[in-house]
Each structure stands twice: as structure tokens, then as C-alpha cells.
Amino acid sequence: MAAELPAFALDDMAGNGHAFPAGQRTALCFVKEDCPTCNLVMPLIEALGDAEELAVLAPGQTADGNRTLIERHGLTIPVLDDSTLKVSFAYGLETVPLLLMSDESGTEVDRVVGFDRAEWQAFFERHAPTVDVDWQSLPEWRPGCGSLTQDPIIADRLRAESENSPLRARRIEIAPADDVHEFLFDQGFTDGLPVVPPTAERVLRMLGGTRRDSQEVVATVPPNYAPATVEKVAINAVMAGCRPEHLRVVIAALEAVCNKVFNIHGVMATTMGATPVMIVNGPIRHELGMNMRLGALGQGNRAANSIGRALRLAVRNIGGARPGGTERSTLGNPMKFTMCFPEWEERSNWEPLHVERGFKAEDSVVSIFAMTSGPTLCVDQSSLTARQLAGSFGLSMEASQHVHAHNASDAILVVCPEHVDTLARDDFNKDDVREQIQKVTARPLTDLVATDDIGGGIPADRVAAMPADRQSRPMPKFASKGNIHIVVAGSDAGKFSGVFHGWVGGDIGSIPVSVKIED
């Protein structure tokens, strides 16, 4: 009460303009035609028009409905066209009819909502005592109806269009004769598959998935070093098919890849065809319904698939990394569409990946690795001991990039549940597995030289020039055990673990990054 009511200007159905406030006491009654209670009160609103020194305005929520109301009730008071619902929205309308009384300056002095006969009668006695109404002929009480502004889809549009909208991104109008999907392809906004058109309503709903301000800059995205606001990430998340609750994972993932040490510019640009592989840990796996079991690394799980895709679309659209431009992969890589999966932490007694990387078990974390291929299978259906099985992992992983390419950087080993059981029988932890991988792959440099039959490897003359002890010193596949990242995923049936092969590591390549997922 005593609040200043929003000013507005609306046309009546004959096209005459009406402004509020207009320097006189005014009764405002918001109505919509398909509301029975609004129809009940229309004769009362019409009668108010007879009051002295009182203006009456009735904003109606649909144009056709307004015309019907005028005809049905023989209205002469101005029924105003608020079919855009902007005035209804500005008034925070929840229920119609809403009858407001304002003074000459536009300050609210009284209101009634819905229809309570006693309240309406008292309202009339206070503000229009000369108007004669047969109150006993009216029902005692009727509930109001929901304002059209409360319809979820309409409400999102109105919020998107309002002055306080969190949306600031450039709006692109697609002509009626254009196909929206073809337009999105033409603009290069997609990864080659259709995307969900990022309308303002959808982006607004997506922004509901984070507490961050829509204009907060999450990262500066190479190669074009464009600022990625939360809003821009949300737009790409909509396009990728994300739900609002997925957004915070995408934001964390983008922060991770834009960390300098990850070197997303190089990851995208390399002819080797590297791409970010995302592993999700912590409680959020369950909150989002991520699939850790059968087919965990594949298609069919909206959370994992759309989150991974959103990251790639953000890098493509915001950063400008596009094949043929700064993205120069020789073969390309299907993981460049999307590659995201959760670790099945509960299926082993091992420390989960994020705990190994310094986070608390109850943290939700996304870890990102630059990988060039995967998952390549290690098929071992016969090992009975943990040592045998971890040895098999080692030989399979030795093929990463080239068997002769030792002292390699990062790789991810995804251990399937049946293999987990084999390792658990001998109490192997993740580090025991790493140890065995390094042991079985350790070879003297003389075994890693290029030959007449196999050209890849260290040039023979370089090895020949080394001291004898150096030539014979065994070199394991990976530069360190820490380069072997081990997680668990997959169905309970099948002895098939998987390996992701890495790219160039360390300071000259890409270092994996983990980021805690915040609300």
C-alpha cells in the first residue's frame, strides 16, 4: 500500500491512447476474458465508470478476449490492450481480477484481488459511494484466476524482455522465411549436428542453474581470447542440449580448459587431433543422473553427452576454434563432439580421481585431460592375478601414439568392474597398477630405435652415440607414474578396460586441470 504504481500507456481496443497516471483518481482493473470471476465483475467495473471524478481503466490480457468482453458486457469503459503483458508483468500480477485504486499522482491507495463480496462492497463504499450495486445478487466469494503472466513460457519471455533481464547478448533475428536450423548451420554455430536454438526464454531458464551473475566473465577463451560470460556459456549449453542443472559443470569445465597450463589453444590447433576429455567426480554425478555403468563412455546419457558437447561448442563459438581455421587436426576425432563421463567411485576401494588430485571426497569436481584418441580397448579375459592384468594394461598402453614412443605424458586408464575385481583380489591399488605398467613397459633405448622395418622411434645413430649404460638403461612407457590417470567405469559384464592416449604433456603441451564445481 502507498506504493507508486508503474506508469504505462496503452491503447484501448478502438486505438485510443490512455496514459496512467493522468492526474486524477483512477480505478485499474486487470482482467482476462476466460476468467469466470473477471466476467462476474465486469458489470461492476462498468458501473464504476459512472462514479464522479474517477477514471476507470481495464487492462485486458488478450486482444481477442478484450473484444469479447466488450461485446458480452456492453462495456463503455476503456478496455486496454495489454496483450504483450508488459504492464501486467510490471505490476507483478499473479491473479485476475485485480482492482487497484490510485490517487491523482498514481500512488496505490487500495486493492482487492479475486472476488470477495464484502471486500468489493467496502471498496465501492470507500471510493465510489454514489454507484448503486445490487450486492445481494452476487455470490459471496469466487476465486480469481492465474494471470497469463504466470504461464511458465510466457513468464520466461517477459523476464527476458524486461529492463532487469540478465540477458545482454546480441540478439539475432531469423526471418520467418528462414529455417532456424539451417540458419544456425549457415552461421557455423553448430558442430555439424543440429543444436537447440538458443532463444531468450531457454537461456534464461538455463541461467537458473547457477547462482553466478550472468555477466560474470568465467574465462577468456583462446584462440580469439573472447570473454566468456556466464550468459555466453549458458547460450552454448542450451544449444548443446543441457538442462539448467548441468550449467555449473560446463562453467567449471570451461574454467579448467582456459587455465593456461591446459593450453586449449594448442590442444585445438594440433594436427594430432587432441580434444578435452572430461571426468566428473563427487556427489554431482548422482544429482545429475550421470551414467557410470553400462556404456558409460558412450551415448545415451543426456547429462554427460550434453555437458561435454557444451564445452566444445563454447570453445568453438566463443573462442573461435573451428576446423580449417585454427583447429587443424589431420584426421579429426569423434571425441571432439563430446567426451565426458563420471568415475564409478563406489565400485572400487580406490581413492577416486578427484581425491588423488587434492580435493575432498564430498567435493564435486571436473577434471580435464587433453587426449588424442580413446577409448582403445585392453581385451584381457584370461588374467587371474592382478599382476598379470596390470601387465596387460601396460602392453596395451604402450601402443599409445607409437610403441617406440616412451617417456610419454598423460594417459587415462578406465578400468572396467570385472577387471577391478581381479585387481581387488590381490589388493592392488591404483599405484600398484601404475607400478606394474611402468615395469612391463620399461625397455632399453636400443629396443626403441627406428629400424629399416619400423621407422618410428629414436634415431639409431643418436642412441649409438650414447654411453653404453645409458643405451641399456630401461625406460618405461610413461615419464612418471603420475602421468597414468586411473578411473573406474563400465558395466559389470565384460573384461574390457579402456585407454585414452594423450597428447604432448608438461610445459610444452597440456597439463591436466581439475576444478571444483560451484553452485
Place this chain on the structure above:
Amino acid sequence: MTTTILDPGDERTPVARKITPRPESITGNVALLDISKPRGNILLDRLDAQLTERLPNVTLNRYAKPTFTKPAPDDLRRDIRAKNDFVIEALAD
């Protein structure tokens, strides 16, 4: 209805409509579209004669919009698109 989307990309670059790649030679069917402005038909008659002479293997098809004041009806657009490889539209005046 116009659909409005939010730009997912770097706003330092403009959004531009992509133009269909231009072929190097004209073959097949060419639509000559009169938008029904005065003397558009005369312009198209001249073009028709010259193209027939220069490109004897090309088939020319004549179309006209009912009125220049409105976009071409959907059926006309579909018809032109289905039967032609090129369109020359006479924007007379």
C-alpha cells in the same frame, strides 16, 4: 514468425547472412521473376531474348509475384525453387 536467438559467439565479429556459393557457369533452368512493378516485364523480355541468344541450352521460365507489396507466396517460392537452378528477379522502377 520471426525467431530471435542469442548470439553464442564472440560479439566482436558481425553476424552476416551467408550467401549461397556462386557457380562458375549457368546451366539448367533459370527463373525470370517479375515482382509486378511497372515495366519489370519489359526488362525481363529483353533479358529473356538476350539470354536465349547467349545461352541456347538454358531453359528460361517466367514467373510473376501477384504484387510487389508483399513477399512472394509460399507456393510460388516452392515452385520456383523446385524447377529452377537460378533466379533473376526484376526489381523494376
